[in-house]
Amino acid sequence: MTNGETGPNTLGRLFDALRHPYRRRILMLVSEHNPRDEEEFSVEDLATEDDDLELLTTELFHAHLPKLAEAGYIEWNEDTHTVRRGPNFDDIAPLLRLMHEHRDELPAGWP
Numbered sequence: 001m002t003n004g005e006t007g008p009n010t011l012g013r014l015f016d017a018l019r020h021p022y023r024r025r026i027l028m029l030v031s032e033h034n035p036r037d038e039e040e041f042s043v044e045d046l047a048t049e050d051d052d053l054e055l056l057t058t059e060l061f062h063a064h065l066p067k068l069a070e071a072g073y074i075e076w077n078e079d080t081h082t083v084r085r086g087p088n089f090d091d092i093a094p095l096l097r098l099m100h101e102h103r104d105e106l107p108a109g110w111p
Helices: 010-019 022-030 053-070 089-101
Strands: 074-079 082-085
Touching: 010 022, 010 089, 022 053, 022 074, 022 082, 022 089, 053 074
Parallel strands: none
Antiparallel strands: 074 082
């Protein structure tokens, strides 16, 4: 990886995974306990008071979980309804630790 723009572990890809609050929350949950049942990612727990729960449910299963799985940060098994750390999770783990250790200093909405 010489140009910094391609490959599964580029900084841009890491930040893209962390860009959305739902993905940050999913990754933080998986970093705390692995594996997780899909039920542990309830839309009520991920949502803020302004979120549309129906839209969030659709986004969770059609956008956020697939995006994290495609990047290799999680493995999402739709048959067993489990989410676990993926093969590239160790690449994003230092950023998750940094966010957790400095959560009081980060802007609202993190994770």
